[in-house]
Amino acid sequence: xxxxxxxxxxxxxxxxxxxxxxxxxxxxxxxxxxxxxxxxxxxxxxxxxxxxxxxxxxxxxxxxxxxxxxxxxxxxxxxxxxxxxxxxxxxxxxxxxxxxxxxxxxxxxxxxxxxxxxxxxxxxxxxxxxxxxxxxxxxxxxxxxxxxxxxxxxxxxxxxxxxxxxxxxxxxxxxxxxxxxxxxxxxxxxxxxxxxxxxxxxxxxxxx
Amino acid sequence: xxxxxxxxxxxxxxxxxxxxxxxxxxxxxxxxxxxxxxxxxxxxxxxxxxxxxxxxxxxxxxxxxxxxxxxxxxxxxxxxxxxxxxxxxxxxxxxxxxxxxxxxxxxxxxxxxxxxxxxxxxxxxxxxxxxxxxxxxxxxxxxxxxxxxxxxxxxxxxxxxxxxxxxxxxxxxxxxxxxxxxxxxxxxxxxxxxxxxxxxx
Numbered sequence: 001x002x003x004x005x006x007x008x009x010x011x012x013x014x015x016x017x018x019x020x021x022x023x024x025x026x027x028x029x030x031x032x033x034x035x036x037x038x039x040x041x042x043x044x045x046x047x048x049x050x051x052x053x054x055x056x057x058x059x060x061x062x063x064x065x066x067x068x069x070x071x072x073x074x075x076x077x078x079x080x081x082x083x084x085x086x087x088x089x090x091x092x093x094x095x096x097x098x099x100x101x102x103x104x105x106x107x108x109x110x111x112x113x114x115x116x117x118x119x120x121x122x123x124x125x126x127x128x129x130x131x132x133x134x135x136x137x138x139x140x141x142x143x144x145x146x147x148x149x150x151x152x153x154x155x156x157x158x159x160x161x162x163x164x165x166x167x168x169x170x171x172x173x174x175x176x177x178x179x180x181x182x183x184x185x186x187x188x189x190x191x192x193x194x195x196x197x198x199x200x201x202x203x204x205x206x207x208x
Numbered sequence: 209x210x211x212x213x214x215x216x217x218x219x220x221x222x223x224x225x226x227x228x229x230x231x232x233x234x235x236x237x238x239x240x241x242x243x244x245x246x247x248x249x250x251x252x253x254x255x256x257x258x259x260x261x262x263x264x265x266x267x268x269x270x271x272x273x274x275x276x277x278x279x280x281x282x283x284x285x286x287x288x289x290x291x292x293x294x295x296x297x298x299x300x301x302x303x304x305x306x307x308x309x310x311x312x313x314x315x316x317x318x319x320x321x322x323x324x325x326x327x328x329x330x331x332x333x334x335x336x337x338x339x340x341x342x343x344x345x346x347x348x349x350x351x352x353x354x355x356x357x358x359x360x361x362x363x364x365x366x367x368x369x370x371x372x373x374x375x376x377x378x379x380x381x382x383x384x385x386x387x388x389x390x391x392x393x394x395x396x397x398x399x400x401x402x403x404x405x406x407x408x409x
Contacts, residue, residue, distance in 0.1 A: 011390065011394070014397065015390075015393070018389070019368050019369075019370070026307055030304075044287065044288065046397075047288065047296045049346065051295050051299075052292070053346065053362075053365050054254050057250070057253045057254050057257055058253055059253045060253040061249045061252070062266060063266065065266075066252075066266050066269055067241070070274060073274050074240070074274065075237075
């Protein structure tokens, strides 16, 4: 969260409410919303903005058995979970050993899905990546997000090629801070990173 | 199927729904049933449009109302209107479903799909349909967007399409569609926030 600028948070919240956040980003955003008031507030604001659109949809009276099923569930304790209910529970309970193993691997990759959205939102429509933004005020630190497809080995190789070392991260949305061994190489590193398929976000850091 | 489709419904009085939600929080089952009777057609309509399979929409509707029953105590009338709160619950459930692997294995029934009568989402389709007073600002601001932006946002909102699907529908490159949606939402926010400020002064 400390890396999430208000305007970026607002973009992600808008995409979450509209429904265009990629699936893993959506799940992560939903989890973060429960513990971060700023995210919940931004989502709430977008819900207020967009939900009135739903009033344009013609109402459809549901069949009677739906209410019967609801009534049966609220009157029974514990409630009987329907197929979809079980699916929802599965979706948000990531506690099985297999999932923890996958999670550990995912940490190594750490290209967390929100980052995809971040990159998509930050990159201009026809960006060529040939001209990195000016890095005159940087101190040899970069803010990096790796693609979901990047393996740990890919990341190590990439960091080695630019003389970078991870000094912080991943943040809660998968952003790493990387220190360059030679601060003067920031522009060259950024140029390489922008073109790299395993990088979804690369920015110079003014105040690491 | 024993459901019926209606074409218009007056805005639901928020004060009545707030009262029903408050009583639901106190475990008043009669109030909850009345809340269901009033709100479920709106939510079911939204869900059908999003998931496009009636049986799935019915299950998600069931989940929504169980959730509303369980969480009615956390509803805060100072933060949002009752229908906004309940619609957000429904849309989020539907979007989670659409983005799930479960959904990918769903076998769509063509006959059911044909029943759905999904209206087009051209800008003209938006005009005149926003019945509730609080939607006036949204209508104005949507109308001020470029046509392509309106279409992309509408396709994502009403049908739950992701970027790839919107791009395929619009026949536009993925990057272009992402840009339209991002810029469209930015403009929408600026416009809506400006209208709120104007109304407050």
